[in-house]
Amino acid sequence: MDHLFTVDGCSATPVPPTVLAAEGLLERRHLQEWVIEHPAVLGEEVLVITSEFDRWADTDGVPARDRLDILGLDATGRLVVVELKRGTADRDVHLQAITYAALVSRFDLDTLAQAHHNFLQGRGESLELEACRRRLLDHVDGDWSQELLQRPRQVIIAAGFPKQVTHTVVWLSEMNLDIDLIQVGLWKVQDQLIVGFTKLYPTPEVEEFTLAPARIEAKAAARKLEERSRTRNAVHVLVEAGLLPDGTRMRLVPRHGVTESLREAIHAWVGEDSSRGAATWSNGTAKPLTWGADGNPYSPTGLANHIFTSVTGRKADGIQGTTWWDVDTSDVPDTVDPDEWAALAGFSLASLARQLRGSAKDWTTLHSLLASLPSGRWTTYGDVAAAVGSHALPIGTHLATCGQCPHAWRVLNAAGRISRGFRWTDATRTDSPADVLAAEGVSFDAGAADPSSRLTVDALKSLLED
Numbered sequence: 001m002d003h004l005f006t007v008d009g010c011s012a013t014p015v016p017p018t019v020l021a022a023e024g025l026l027e028r029r030h031l032q033e034w035v036i037e038h039p040a041v042l043g044e045e046v047l048v049i050t051s052e053f054d055r056w057a058d059t060d061g062v063p064a065r066d067r068l069d070i071l072g073l074d075a076t077g078r079l080v081v082v083e084l085k086r087g088t089a090d091r092d093v094h095l096q097a098i099t100y101a102a103l104v105s106r107f108d109l110d111t112l113a114q115a116h117h118n119f120l121q122g123r124g125e126s127l128e129l130e131a132c133r134r135r136l137l138d139h140v141d142g143d144w145s146q147e148l149l150q151r152p153r154q155v156i157i158a159a160g161f162p163k164q165v166t167h168t169v170v171w172l173s174e175m176n177l178d179i180d181l182i183q184v185g186l187w188k189v190q191d192q193l194i195v196g197f198t199k200l201y202p203t204p205e206v207e208e209f210t211l212a213p214a215r216i217e218a219k220a221a222a223r224k225l226e227e228r229s230r231t232r233n234a235v236h237v238l239v240e241a242g243l244l245p246d247g248t249r250m251r252l253v254p255r256h257g258v259t260e261s262l263r264e265a266i267h268a269w270v271g272e273d274s275s276r277g278a279a280t281w282s283n284g285t286a287k288p289l290t291w292g293a294d295g296n297p298y299s300p301t302g303l304a305n306h307i308f309t310s311v312t313g314r315k316a317d318g319i320q321g322t323t324w325w326d327v328d329t330s331d332v333p334d335t336v337d338p339d340e341w342a343a344l345a346g347f348s349l350a351s352l353a354r355q356l357r358g359s360a361k362d363w364t365t366l367h368s369l370l371a372s373l374p375s376g377r378w379t380t381y382g383d384v385a386a387a388v389g390s391h392a393l394p395i396g397t398h399l400a401t402c403g404q405c406p407h408a409w410r411v412l413n414a415a416g417r418i419s420r421g422f423r424w425t426d427a428t429r430t431d432s433p434a435d436v437l438a439a440e441g442v443s444f445d446a447g448a449a450d451p452s453s454r455l456t457v458d459a460l461k462s463l464l465e466d
Contacts (some may be wrong), residue, residue, distance in 0.1 A: 002198060004187045015187045015194075019159060020086040023186065023193060027086040028052070028069075031184065034195065035070060035082065035157065041182065041197045042082060042155050044236075045075040045285070047139045049112055050119035056103055068100045071115070075286075077140040079104050079112075079152040086184075089158035094165055094172070094179060101152040109144060112136055138286075153178040159185070161200065169201060234322040234353035235300065239283045242394035243352060249328035250289065252277040252307070253348065257319035262312065269311045279303065279325060289325065300325055300349055322350035333397075338420060340381065340392050340413065363398060365464070366390075371406040372463040376441040378410045379455040381419070387460035396421055409433035416449040 005012040020031065032051060039046040053068040070082035081104060083097045090096075107115075113133035120127050127135070137144055154177075156165075161181055169179045181201040187194045238244060254266045270277035278292035287297035291306075298306065301321030308316040329345045332338050344352070365388045373379065381392040381399075388395075399408045400421040410433075413419050418433050434444055443450045455463075 002185050002196060004189075004194070006189060015189055018186050018188050018193075020184075020186055023188070025086065025186075025193075027084055031084050031086050031157070032069060035084070039072060041157075042070075042072055042080055043074060043153075043180075045139075046072040046080055047074075047136070048072050048119075049079075049136070050115040053115060053119075055115075066096075066099065066103070068104070071104060073112070073136060073139060074153070075140060077145050077148040079107070079149055081152045081154045083154070083156045085156070085158035087158070088160040088162065089156060089165055091162045091164040093156055093158070093161075094154075094168055097154040097156055097179065098172075098177075101154050104152055105150045107149060108146065109133060109136065151178075153180070155180045155182060157182045157184055157197070159183065166201065173202060234350050235288055236285055237353040238349060239285050239288070241391055242283070242397060243391055244281050244283070244327070244393070245333045245397050246282045248281040248333065249331040250279045250281055250325040250349075251328045252279070252324060253326045254304070254307075254324050255348070256321075256323040257304075257316065258308065262308075266307065266311050269307075276307070278328075320350065322353065323348050325349050327352070333421070340396060344393075363402070366395065366398070367405060369460060369464055370408065370411070372466070373407045373410045373455070376437075377453050377455050378412050378416070378437060378442055378449050379460060380412055380414050380416075382414055383455070383457045383460055384411055386457045387464060409436050412449055416451065416454070417447055 002017075004015040004017075006015060007013075020026075025031065035041050036048050036051060039048050049071045050068075051070045053071055054066065056066060068081065069084045070080075072080035072082065074080055079101075081097060081100045083093060083100065085093060110133070113129060113136055116132040116136065117127065117129045120132070156169075156179065158181075160183065166181065169181060172179055179201075180199060183198045183200050185196045185198065187196075252266075252270060254263050258266070273293065275292035279289040279298075280292070282288050282290065282297075287299050287302070289298050289300055289303050290296070291298055291303055299321065301319060304319045304321035304324045305316040307324075308314070308319060326346065326348050327344045329342055332341045366384070369384065369387060381396045384390075385392045385395045395411075396419060399405050399411060400419075400423050402408075403425045408422070411419075412433075422433060434447070434449075437449065438444060442453045
């Protein structure tokens, strides 16, 4: 159970929970609207397609009475069926969710586009049917797959769940049926209501050790889902880590999903127009690559599939596009050190993401560490990155563009030299970081700082602990 407190210095006073019904909050007018306005409650990158959907018909053409609370679409191309209960869920609520999942599993792109068009129109937003169709296609990272539509994910949101529901959902998950249980809680602090959404099931441990092995053994559609999820996550890892500056040039190196003969055919096709083998990176999770051949944005997999089809005339199947694009290390951005940049040679987006998993941008910790660097000592971008759990390149990029990083002149490259990307906050300064370090007592030999003045990773971690 969640506990909420108001804090007054050393004193913490519990805030008693309340319930939606007691506060006059309704399932459709309030809870449903909260979720529509904040679809992140349902998972990463979920687009709400419609709500209150009831335009079903059975085989005799007789309309069904069931009303689906919310229908979404995630970036892998799976539908998300949402069932809402403002109080404790009924003991058979999962059966209702499964029924809706079965009904929407028959939907196709045109059905969904029409549902989205009607939904927006009902909320006062005018968007042509074809534009709705394009919105759905653009939201999916990769090719649209009817197979994936047939495997909806279900999300049940309620104030509580009886054991009959939780036990059944665990078993259904082990049988490869994806159901999330999310508990909605409500508290009242003075006259302010606070709502919280807590994912009860599956926990991260269950997802990793129970669901993932089962999905590996599932049908081809589930395998495609996993491949697309990994591809999408690779892009998320790179963007969140801030590894690649905007404008980074990428070059085509076809790998996953093609034979050697197809690789040769793709290389020959690129040889006819070199722009086909080039793209530039921008830090957005949806379509981070701009292709040199047409100037349009693509996801890595979307662009790899487009190239595959352009060369072969066939539809691609299961390509992991993040393996197809390498950093072009011959083009060094001004904000990074050439030596650090050269270390990325031969790395694809996928391999970079594997190197970076777990790292993230935490500039608060970085700024705290930089502020504690003592006069007369220096360290490296790599050591700072290791101390704060990041990577040398995003650290270098941040120091070059932040304008508020303390003691930035005390961070040098791995060779103890001033990075080419170093910039003073005050553009009128004419002295160099080496001049400032020398005045602090650091000696230089042929442009390299004295190694005995260097702070190692362990020393930096000690500064953070102090």
